[in-house]
Amino acid sequence: MFDFYFEIPLVIRLFLQGLAVIMVIFPIAGACSMAERKVAAWIQDRPGPNRAVVPWVAWIPFLGTFLQRLGIFHVMADGGKMLFKEDSLPGHVNKFYFVLAPIVAMIPALTTVVVVPFGAYLDAAGKIIPVGLAPLDVGILAVFAVSSLGVYSMILAGWASNSKYPFLGSVRASAQLISYELSMALSVLPVFLWVNAPGMEATMGFGRVVEFQSQPGFLGGMWFGFLMPLSAFIFFVALFAETNRQPFDTVESESDLVGSFHTEYGAFKWGLFFVAEYSHMIVGSGVFMLLFGGGWNPLPWVPLADLVGWLAQITPLASHPLFVGVLSISIFLGKVLAMIFLFMWVRWTLPRFRYDQVMKIGWQRLLPLSIANLLFYAIAIAFIQK
Amino acid sequence: MAVITVERKPLTFLERTYLPQIAGGLKTTLKHLVAPKKTLEYPEQRPAIPTGYRGVPTLVMDPNGREKCVSCQLCEFVCPPKAIRITPGEIPADQPDRAHVEKGPKAFDIDMLRCIYCGLCQEVCPEEAIFLQNQFSMSGYSREEMVNHKDRLYELGGTLPDAHFKWDKKKAAEEHGNAH
Amino acid sequence: MIATAKPDLVTVNIDGKEIAVPKGTNVIEAARLVNVDVPHYCYHPKLTIVGNCRMCLIEMGMPAVDPATKAPIMDPATGKQKINWIPRPQIGCGTNVSPGLHVRTTTPMVKDAREGVMEFLLINHPLDCPICDQAGECKLQEQATGYGRGYSRFIEDKNVKPKRTQLGPRVTLDDERCILCSRCIRFSKEIAKDDVLGFVDRGSYSTLTCFPGKKLENNYSLNTVDICPVGALTSTDFRFKMRVWFLKQTNAIDTESSVGANTVVWSREGTIYRITPRRNDEVNDTWMADSGRVLFKAVQAPDRLSAVKINGTDSAFDIAINAAAELFKANAGAVAVVGSGRSTVEEQFLTKQLATALKASTHLVSRVGEGDKLLVSADRNPNVRGALVTGLISTLPGVKLVDLGAQIDAGKVKVVVTVGEDLAAAGLNAGQLAKISLIVLGTHAKSMDGGAKVVIPTLTAFEKSGTFVNQQFRIQKFLKAVPPMAGATDDLIVLAKLVGAAGGATIPTEVNALWKTIAAAVPALATTTFANLPETGQLLDATPFSALPFVEGETLHYKPAQPVVAAANA
Numbered sequence A: 001m002f003d004f005y006f007e008i009p010l011v012i013r014l015f016l017q018g019l020a021v022i023m024v025i026f027p028i029a030g031a032c033s034m035a036e037r038k039v040a041a042w043i044q045d046r047p048g049p050n051r052a053v054v055p056w057v058a059w060i061p062f063l064g065t066f067l068q069r070l071g072i073f074h075v076m077a078d079g080g081k082m083l084f085k086e087d088s089l090p091g092h093v094n095k096f097y098f099v100l101a102p103i104v105a106m107i108p109a110l111t112t113v114v115v116v117p118f119g120a121y122l123d124a125a126g127k128i129i130p131v132g133l134a135p136l137d138v139g140i141l142a143v144f145a146v147s148s149l150g151v152y153s154m155i156l157a158g159w160a161s162n163s164k165y166p167f168l169g170s171v172r173a174s175a176q177l178i179s180y181e182l183s184m185a186l187s188v189l190p191v192f193l194w195v196n197a198p199g200m201e202a203t204m205g206f207g208r209v210v211e212f213q214s215q216p217g218f219l220g221g222m223w224f225g226f227l228m229p230l231s232a233f234i235f236f237v238a239l240f241a242e243t244n245r246q247p248f249d250t251v252e253s254e255s256d257l258v259g260s261f262h263t264e265y266g267a268f269k270w271g272l273f274f275v276a277e278y279s280h281m282i283v284g285s286g287v288f289m290l291l292f293g294g295g296w297n298p299l300p301w302v303p304l305a306d307l308v309g310w311l312a313q314i315t316p317l318a319s320h321p322l323f324v325g326v327l328s329i330s331i332f333l334g335k336v337l338a339m340i341f342l343f344m345w346v347r348w349t350l351p352r353f354r355y356d357q358v359m360k361i362g363w364q365r366l367l368p369l370s371i372a373n374l375l376f377y378a379i380a381i382a383f384i385q386k
Numbered sequence B: 001m002a003v004i005t006v007e008r009k010p011l012t013f014l015e016r017t018y019l020p021q022i023a024g025g026l027k028t029t030l031k032h033l034v035a036p037k038k039t040l041e042y043p044e045q046r047p048a049i050p051t052g053y054r055g056v057p058t059l060v061m062d063p064n065g066r067e068k069c070v071s072c073q074l075c076e077f078v079c080p081p082k083a084i085r086i087t088p089g090e091i092p093a094d095q096p097d098r099a100h101v102e103k104g105p106k107a108f109d110i111d112m113l114r115c116i117y118c119g120l121c122q123e124v125c126p127e128e129a130i131f132l133q134n135q136f137s138m139s140g141y142s143r144e145e146m147v148n149h150k151d152r153l154y155e156l157g158g159t160l161p162d163a164h165f166k167w168d169k170k171k172a173a174e175e176h177g178n179a180h
Numbered sequence C: 001m002i003a004t005a006k007p008d009l010v011t012v013n014i015d016g017k018e019i020a021v022p023k024g025t026n027v028i029e030a031a032r033l034v035n036v037d038v039p040h041y042c043y044h045p046k047l048t049i050v051g052n053c054r055m056c057l058i059e060m061g062m063p064a065v066d067p068a069t070k071a072p073i074m075d076p077a078t079g080k081q082k083i084n085w086i087p088r089p090q091i092g093c094g095t096n097v098s099p100g101l102h103v104r105t106t107t108p109m110v111k112d113a114r115e116g117v118m119e120f121l122l123i124n125h126p127l128d129c130p131i132c133d134q135a136g137e138c139k140l141q142e143q144a145t146g147y148g149r150g151y152s153r154f155i156e157d158k159n160v161k162p163k164r165t166q167l168g169p170r171v172t173l174d175d176e177r178c179i180l181c182s183r184c185i186r187f188s189k190e191i192a193k194d195d196v197l198g199f200v201d202r203g204s205y206s207t208l209t210c211f212p213g214k215k216l217e218n219n220y221s222l223n224t225v226d227i228c229p230v231g232a233l234t235s236t237d238f239r240f241k242m243r244v245w246f247l248k249q250t251n252a253i254d255t256e257s258s259v260g261a262n263t264v265v266w267s268r269e270g271t272i273y274r275i276t277p278r279r280n281d282e283v284n285d286t287w288m289a290d291s292g293r294v295l296f297k298a299v300q301a302p303d304r305l306s307a308v309k310i311n312g313t314d315s316a317f318d319i320a321i322n323a324a325a326e327l328f329k330a331n332a333g334a335v336a337v338v339g340s341g342r343s344t345v346e347e348q349f350l351t352k353q354l355a356t357a358l359k360a361s362t363h364l365v366s367r368v369g370e371g372d373k374l375l376v377s378a379d380r381n382p383n384v385r386g387a388l389v390t391g392l393i394s395t396l397p398g399v400k401l402v403d404l405g406a407q408i409d410a411g412k413v414k415v416v417v418t419v420g421e422d423l424a425a426a427g428l429n430a431g432q433l434a435k436i437s438l439i440v441l442g443t444h445a446k447s448m449d450g451g452a453k454v455v456i457p458t459l460t461a462f463e464k465s466g467t468f469v470n471q472q473f474r475i476q477k478f479l480k481a482v483p484p485m486a487g488a489t490d491d492l493i494v495l496a497k498l499v500g501a502a503g504g505a506t507i508p509t510e511v512n513a514l515w516k517t518i519a520a521a522v523p524a525l526a527t528t529t530f531a532n533l534p535e536t537g538q539l540l541d542a543t544p545f546s547a548l549p550f551v552e553g554e555t556l557h558y559k560p561a562q563p564v565v566a567a568a569n570a
């Protein structure tokens, strides 16, 4: 039925897929910023933004009011404002790098999405094929490599701004990112040690990781979050630090750094930083879900294939690749959004750590912990997979 | 002053991981997340104004709808930010109702950009003519709009009960004349 | 009036403080010298004493002497002479000091007496303070804070009296507020010599009123308003205009005649509301004429000049000065300067400098009216003697600028600078005015302005500081009461610029700085500085001018040196 899609030349197909991703990521980032405000409001017993509305939507009974109360139109208004308000360029900045910084911020944010598979379909043989733009074999390495480039945008922004607070903020950002990168990388190694069992073709891709979490049996169906809770925890904490989210947002801490590296920015350039931040969160959450949360599997011990099998008994249409693809993508996106909600929930609960505490936690707590964790699992896996 | 040294309780291991506290905090915020909202959605919903509230200063009339202010300018004098401006005037001798009061304001302006809602004008007024009532929201598009003139002040103030009817008594005494 | 102080002093003891005062001083004045306040209503230092308000009650006593031997009786407890205190309180206003008099004002008896008097005064006094113009300067309010009860024990009905009586064109009376002190009656009789006021009815029904068919309309009627201790007499003009506590007081001089009555100008935010007299026992005591109290209305008069004009079209100050400079240059030697007896000493000095720089003849406009033998003299220029002292003129001005007219007719004068004077009114005819180029400095529009080459608006006496020399050759200063009107320039600046335009030296225009120049140039003023001029003025040496036939007749504190030849200048 939809086979024509697979007959389109690969280049155009990939282009369309890439466009689709951008079209999804951008609105999600925008929606996240609204969700952020809503969650903040609800946690503080407020209704949150609920006034803006497009007149003809307001005329729709119930739905119009519902959308208005949800604050949907505030996102649009904000976006419109960002796009059209005067894009000022302070006189004292280094203009070239100043403009470059938000662009540099967007590149890694969107690039990392490429290697993250966000769904799967079953091929004719019943084999799970991950859906991704570029299901690279080096998956996790690519994510780490590219996403850490994001710090350059902050350094560029802080330095090019040519004023004190942005500079301090960018220095903090680089120090913080380097500190937590280590623990983060070490924490995922056990997962890849496990999925690269002797005799198999070595891979750092995510497909195998999800595959390993969809095997039959108690141990096989167990998500790695249960199998390696400490790894998951370290990755989780490091993820907060890497994305500069509360309680690790000392980079932005407006009480001592005004607005940090983006103090001098406004309008669309400023907005790009935020889209980048939310993209990082989305990708980070995705990676977390792939590695420790079972990927697109609906529940622990319930792999996607089983679910499709049950549904196929109701309607044969369920085993169509397109349906499976949509189903798996929805499951995966649902998990990612839940994770993002967790980000927000934590943000509106915890105060920010002091900068020295951030450094202490990174170097003196998480790093030793992740090394010990790696050693433990390396030895354990060596024994089990002997 | 004596220095009191307060012994700081050493943190337990769990406390030092922050985790129980974080979990506790998340629990609290989760409760609020689903709790009913406490915000008043202002222009549609309005708070109940408690008695004794100090809103926008207004001029009031007595129950017979007569001007109470005699433009003594005490409020103008006492007003800390000098928000009040009064031009006193004479009540013509042929005005039947109020001629015996002799004096009344020709113009009475309160600059609400200056007023600090202190209530001193109400406190000082010997004629109980100026009251800070329930009105709490004032807005305008220009500085001029934010100055309440006499007619607006009376419109905002309306009529309040009077305990004295001082000038009515005065008039009655005048009509009654002296005892001899 | 208080008896003139004789050199013989009497030592009295007031509240334990010894002080030597001239014989004939009463206890209130003596107490004032030792900073003891004796509250009073009916007593006024410039009026006779009647003693009818009883507010000034004090306790008094004399040193005890043995009636037989006249030897002092000593108090064994203190070792001092015993004092025989009079058991009942006495009035301070009606008691003149005598040697050894002892006065106590702080005893319970005195306090009781004051509180009693206050309570009686207040039983029928209306609760009018919110609408009473006197509030803020009311003696009854003042004493009520010290001796008032705070509530009334009077349960009867208060008296009702007429409340809005017009006693005359300028005075409104509220009889309910009157405390029957009779100051106004005595003033009318003794000072204004216009006996029109009196009380009718008796007791608490006593009512102040004009005698039938009479009106309080003499030119001093507003002084009754000043001396009325309460708000019974109010000025119809000032009535309900502004509360006195908002008004800023500035010392000034009455400009209506050469008497130079000392005044206070009351203003708020650049608007003058009233003028009242200021006590100066050498000049005007505590009085001034009604006619001088309305002069401030000129400040905001609709015919005030507010724009520099050249040939009748609006221009700018610097252009006007340049135009004047060109006129001066083109007509060198044919310029005349008409100074003014209404200008200040400083301005006359600068006018003189201008005339010197231009080698111009100087003229002054005379204003002669009828003196009223009190505080309005025959010479209606406040400062003719200033012009004499500064050398602007050397003889008294003749009527009608006859000399100047003749010079114009002869073609000797082609440019006339007039400092505030209206040449048409001062006697030049239209033909003469048409022949000259006029440079006008003035405050108000005049008929001749239309033909003037240059018109520069200047300031009224209320908008600047300066000095006047009055008929006694007393130099008195006045201060700026309100900011200058927009568009008008200080006369001193205009004159100094004109002096510059005429090729003269630069002269400072700030009053204090200018006085250094004046002191150096005018020998009679060599030791005077503006800042140190006393509030009561300073007498200058009049002998160089004693031969001049001044027009003033006798007034309150002035006797002409020689009998006035009535028609000398007519």
Ligand code: SF4
Pocket: B068, B069, B070, B071, B072, B073, B074, B075, B076, B086, B121, B124, B125, B126, B127, B128, B129, B130, C130
């Ligand atoms: S409002 Fe009251 S205090 Fe103010 S002028 Fe009027 S009477 Fe006097």
Ligand code: SF4
Pocket: B057, B075, B078, B079, B080, B081, B082, B083, B084, B110, B114, B115, B116, B117, B118, B119, B120, B121, B122, B132
């Ligand atoms: S409330 Fe206070 S500030 Fe406002 S007008 Fe009255 S006295 Fe002035």
Ligand code: SF4
Pocket: C177, C178, C179, C180, C181, C182, C183, C184, C185, C208, C224, C227, C228, C229, C230, C232, C233
């Ligand atoms: S009107 Fe005034 S001055 Fe005259 S008697 Fe009465 S209180 Fe005294």
Ligand code: FES
Pocket: C039, C040, C041, C042, C043, C050, C051, C052, C053, C054, C055, C056, C057, C091, C092, C093, C094
């Ligand atoms: S002042 Fe002495 S009795 Fe009035």
